[in-house]
Amino acid sequence: MTQYLKALMILLAILFGVPLLILAAVQTKGMPEQVVQHQEWITPEASGANTQQVEQVRSGDTAGVILSRLGFPSAEAANIIAAAKPIYPLKNIHIGHKFARGATDSEVVVSYQVDANQVLNLRLIQGHTWQAEMIKRKVVSRVDVVSATIQDSLFWDASKAGLADNLILKLVDMFAWDIDFARDLRKGDAFKVMFEEKFDDEGKQVGYTILAASFTNRGRVFTGIRYENQKGEIEYYDDQGRNLRKTYLKSPVKYSRISSRFRTSRLHPVLGYTRAHRGVDYAAKSGTPIHAIGDGKIVYKGWKGGYGRFIEIRHNNGIHSTAYAHMSRYARGMRKGKYVKQGDVIGYVGMSGLATGPHLHFEFRSRGRAVNPLKVKHNPAKPVRKDELSAFRLKAKEMLRLMATFDQSGTWG
Ligand SMILES: [Zn+2]
Structure with missing residues (x-):
């Protein structure tokens, strides 16, 4: 690709500030390596005026209350709020976001931080009319793919391959329900991540997202694709x-x-x-099948004191575990180290150990602490809706193709 084309594409990306995959990819080299943990916010000062006073939105605040703290009489505050309304209604202010009052030689300026990339600016023109304007940060995005085979540890090998810590953590999060990162990683496991980073016009990183990733764990391949549904909810799907x-x-x-x-x-x-x-007792007839409540790995199977015949399963990367006690017998093939699927029968209700009648004693642990199984709340993890499935498949295919293409040539263009 010629220098001219590259320059043109970078210019386009700057002008539109959009995650154009291909456009962004051409400029992989020129951007700084700097990584920040948190998204840095555009500040009210960025709006050009000399800031004199800053007020943070607190619980219970309204725009009127804050404007009064900034020294505006209520009639003037009402004018400001009215002027803002067509651009950004100041009914929608958020705790922690900042208002600022400042001035230039000729104007009074009030700013409100709408989000990380936008500031609402209100200027008092010629001393009588407030004018509202949204100032948007110019954001350039770049897409990159990093892949590695694990020789040492995930963190070591992923860092060596150029994946920032925050993206490694996101990768672990993404596959935490399928892969036990603490116990099941093996030499030879491999991953590939396609991610997008955003930079402001000063080259500072202001955001990062995993777009797609695959992880091979002991020969099993897991794939995840980021998808925003029509309701605007973002999740990772296979x-x-x-x-x-x-x-x-x-x-x-x-x-x-x-x-x-x-x-x-x-x-x-x-x-x-x-x-x-530390659990819940479910009374049931002896011999009633007991099901694993989620995918996981059996970490204990055997007699355990008063619990009698006992099975413990680790789920979700070890964040959760469940235990099943007093079984009359185990289901066929149960052993320590075995992976079970949600709904698999692992054993049968009984009264082994200390029990006065047939029941299942069931425990749920979260990070090692017993919690009330009846109070465990789960975010429903719904699949892509049927009517969006074809759109999703198209996108998934495209993402995986991009990730594969990138990997073969090292870079695009
Ligand atoms: Zn019990």
Whole structure:
């Protein structure tokens, strides 16, 4: 590609500030390597006036209240709010965002930070009319692909390959439901990530997003594609449109009733003794099948004191685990290290260990702490809607193609 074309494309990208994949990709080399943890906000000062006073939106504030703190009488505040309305209604202000009052030689200026890339500017023209204008930061985006085979550790090899820490964390997050990063990574596992970074006109990184990624873990390939649905919700899906996040079954067993609920080990004020119950007891007939509530790996299978026949499953990269006790017997093939799928039968209700009748004692742990299984709330992890599926497939195919193309040639253009 000629220098002239590159320059033209960079200019276009600057003018439109949009994530044009190809346009952005041509300028991979020239951008700085600098990485910031958080998106840096465009500041009210960027609007050109000398800032004299800044007020942050607090809980319960209205634009009127803040403008009064900035020294405007209520009639003037009303004028400002009215002038802003067609550009950005100041009913929509957010806690933590800043208002600023400043001045140039000839004007009074009030600014409000709408978001990371926009400031609403209001100028008092000739002392009587307020004029509103939205100042947008020029953002240039670039798309890059990084791939690596794990020789040492994910963090080491990914950093060496040029993936910033924040993107490594995002990658881990993305596949956390399918891959146990703490225990299951092996030498020879590999990944490929296509991501977009945004830079402001000073070359500072102001945002980053994974667009698509694939991860090969012990021969199994997982793929994730970022997709924004028609409602504006953004999630990662596999190439079939299944959500990479998972949800758990509501209960592991068809039960007749809950015979004992979750209690923490607080001294009972009346009975005077401490008795914790770290799970839920589901009364059910002996022999009723017990299902794994989510995909995961069996980390314990065997007799465990009062629990009797016991299975523990690690889910979601070890953030969650579930335990199933008092089984009459295990399902065929259960063993430590085995992967189970959501809904798989792992055993059958019984009363082994310390139990007065047949029931399933079920525990749910989150980061090692027992929580009430009946209070675990799950964000529904819905697949791509049927009516959007063909649009999604098209996009997924395109993203994966781009990622593959990029990898073969090292760079585009
Ligand atoms: Zn119990």
